[in-house]
Amino acid sequence: MGMLTIGAFAKACRLSSKALRLYDELDLLRPARVDPDTGYRYYATGQLERARLVAWLRRLGMPLAEIRHVCSLDTAAAAGEIRAYWARVEAETAVRRDLAAFLVDHLTEESRRDTTMNATTLELRHHAHSDRGRVRPANQDTAYAGGRLLAVADGFGPAGAPASGAAVEALRFLDAGEIPAGGVLNLLEDAVQGAAQAVRDAAAGAEEAGTTLTALLWTGSRLALVHLGDSRVYLLRDGTLFRITHDHTVVQSMLDEGRLTPEEAASHPQRSLLLKALTGAGTTASPDLRLHDAHPGDRYLLCSDGLPAVVPDDTIQRLLAAAPAPDDAVHALITEANGAGGPDNVSCVVADVVETAA
Known part of the structure; x- marks a missing residue:
């Protein structure tokens, strides 16, 4: 040697x-x-x-x-550990990147704003609807669109419907009053704690009952996101569709770690098993929180997993782009999901960012 x-x-x-x-x-x-x-x-x-x-x-x-x-470890196990480590690094980096982007935007906001007399302002035009689907005996989803708040919650378990309704109801106070842009993420994080307690009360402590919760809060120029579970938010901007939420599911974590291909994930028996949600018992998982700048012409879609489970993203993009108004888009998407068998409840909220005279 x-x-x-x-x-x-x-x-x-x-x-x-x-x-x-x-x-x-x-x-x-x-x-x-x-x-x-x-x-x-x-x-x-x-x-x-x-x-x-x-x-x-x-x-x-x-x-x-x-x-x-x-x-x-042996080589195969070592490769798996490295893959899992890098998935954690990427997730942590994404959180820091979003925070850095928020801080840069927040600190330079005043210098970027047009303060002339002829400036335009932005507002939301929106529509929400929830449908039982073609198979489920009851609808456990809740969809909501108000002056500032857009939300979708997908209940599960024996008290799924009360849980999803309680979660959204606990956020509705955000529709009233002015929202400080600098503190909106803290405001949302606190609101989720109230929603968690409301879900525990509705579920009467049953751990098997609970709900996802995904919401956007309008500040007048930005949309603040709070997300727990596998309901989704999509953004259609300049004809391109972006998914801006990350599913909190076992299958998504296996995809992130490279242990499943997208094709395997689509038919995996545990594809609906959640890693994060609001449940009737236990501690509240940390939600994803981030801030998105709004552009005139943006179209946002919030939906329960009953839509993407049967309607592929390219079809969602086509239907969102073709619909002239939010209500048309919502009904087209739900009709498409039901036409594909409607195996689950399906809820959609569509909001357009439009310019109005100051």
Whole structure:
């Protein structure tokens, strides 16, 4: 077995000598031999593969404790751990990116606003409707569109309908009064706590009962999002459809980690199993919270999972783009879902961002 000095080994594996001494102390990468007289470290050429893996994982930013665990696994299990780690990094980065974008927008808002006498303002025109579908015996969804608040909740379990209704009702106070743009996300987060208590009361403590909750709150120039579960928000802007929510489901987490393909996810038996929701018992999961700038001509769609479960995104895009007004879009989407079998309740809220004279 060939032996390399610490300097030669460091050069070969792209780790510094200082890092190699640290990894020796941490029992992450021990030298093959230490000279008893000089204390000089020697490494076997067979250790290069592990050292290079450590170097690559450090470049990813993986903590040393996790690297030690990954290095103890076989190659297939190690690949799975790296995939899961990177999915967490991407999720955390997305949250920080959204917060940074919000802060930049908030701090520069006054300089970007047109304050001339002939300035235009933005407002929402909206429509909401909820349908039982063709199969379910009752409708457990709730859809709501008010002056400022747009919301969809998809109830489940023995008290699903009261739970979804209670969640949306708990947010309706947001329709009244002025909403400070700087504190709107905190306001929504607090409102979700009230909704959680309302759901617990409606479900009488039954853990198997609960609801998703997805809502947009209009500030006059932006829409603040709060999201728990697998109801969705789409944005149609300049003819392109964007999904701006992330499903909180077991299947979505498996997709994120690369353990399922989109084709496998579509038919997975646990595709409706939620990771986050408001339930009749237990603690409240942290909702997704973010702020979106509104542009004139934007069209937003909030929907329960009964729509995307049977209507593909390209069809949703086509129907949203073709409908002349929010009510036309809502009824076209629900008709499409029911025409595809209507296996679930389906609820839609469509809102257009339009310019009005100041």
